[in-house]
Amino acid sequence: MDTIFALASAAGAAGVAVIRISGPAAFSAAELLAGDLPEMRRAGVRLLRDRDGGMLDEGIVLRFPAGASFTGEDIVEFQVHGSVAVVSAVLSELSDIPGLRTAEAGEFTRRALENGRLDLAQVEGLADLIDAETEAQRRQAVRVLSGHLGDRAEGWRVRLIRAAALIEATIDFADEDVPEDVFPEVGSLLDEVRAELAQEMAGVGAAERVRTGFEVAILGAPNVGKSTLLNALAGRDAAITSDVAGTTRDVIEVRMDLGGLPVTVLDTAGLRETEDKVEGIGIARARDRAASADLRVVLSENGEVPDGVVLLEGDIVVASKVDLNGGAGVSGLTGEGVSELVERVRSELARRTAAIGTATRERHRQAMARATTHLEAAAGLMGVDHASDLLAEEVRAAVRALDSLVGRVDVEMLLDEIFSSFCIGK
Secondary structure: OOEEEEEOOOOOOEEEEEEEEEOOOHHHHHHHHHOOOOOOOOEEEEEEEOOOOOEEEEEEEEEEOOOOOOOOOOEEEEEEEEOHHHHHHHHHHHHOOOOEEEOOOOHHHHHHHHOOOOOHHHHHHHHHHHHOOOHHHHHHHHHHHOOHHHHHHHHHHHHHHHHHHHHHHHHHOOOOOOOOOOHHHHHHHHHHHHHHHHHHHHOHHHHHHHHHOEEEEEEEOOOOOHHHHHHHHHOOOOOOOOOOOOOOOOOEEEEEEEOOEEEEEEEOOOOOOOOOHHHHHHHHHHHHHHHHOOEEEEEEOOOOOOOOOOOOOOOEEEEEOHHHHOOOOEOOOOOOOHHHHHHHHHHHHHHHOOOOOOOOOHHHHHHHHHHHHHHHHHHHHOOOOOOHHHHHHHHHHHHHHHHHHHOOOOOHHHHHHHHOOOOOOO
């Protein structure tokens, strides 16, 4: 396998830059620049020199042996001063060493997968961790990166293999007396796995929203204070505010961290009948986006549901402009009630994330759904005469579906898509 290298930290000027080399020639290549290397998994300060003996930089060198590194291969990392010139000079020197080449996007992580250091779900967790913007996203990504989904999949796999073995024993010894009836245990194993898969699949939708972000739409009649509330939530003038009805013509989006959850708040056009063609388009867009939003905050000056708005589960109805009208509610202008509204939104979204398990992607749900389909087919064959062969095959098919969760089978076509989201140095 080629020896690869790349900048593993962010591009651009920084206090420190990390340059990683991985592969069979990593140690010998690093010695050409740094001389003798530190002991395994120990750091040492070295002068890095070019082929003519000129000094490139002084930095920290770390060495990791195959089997105990991120990629599973020999790895050397240089921690150098993070100027563009230093990084460029070191990378240029490495590129001139025979047998070395620049890493492709995600290639270090791909090698970790191929060498058994990570499973496919952990690779996805690492990608999510790199992209995490909020605390909820970080926690969820760390849980997946830690291998929890792989552990669960392995538990399901062990039980289903046990069930398949019991079934196949009845086939192998069909002409002999089997010591005991194995089908009660088989049925129990299949039922346990099906129930756990159903529970896990139930939380995937909410987990996907934690990854990509929830949408919260602000609805209401024109001039009810929607844009003013959006600006108060954003802490800046994200939307134009005016006492002229119909000022907002399009959906305005502001992304924010709401109690650790990623949320995009949508300011929509005021809902009313209008002869203005452009405003009518904005109102139609408002209704469409609101219908697909995860949660709607419905504003009205009297705190009642406006005409034409059908409430969905979890929707929050709140009185607006309480600085003028008094009573309980919210005022985007003065900030009164905004903190309480934010807490109501956060609590509702947190309630929806309570069912999140270890599966976080639609790909995970589809794999578990395929396994469930096979297990349901197997359940239908239980007790059917001369159906043991078909029963065993359905159980084996369920195992193969679960194996795709962690990358044991049927994932080659996914790899290019997954690793294309990684940077060059990861």
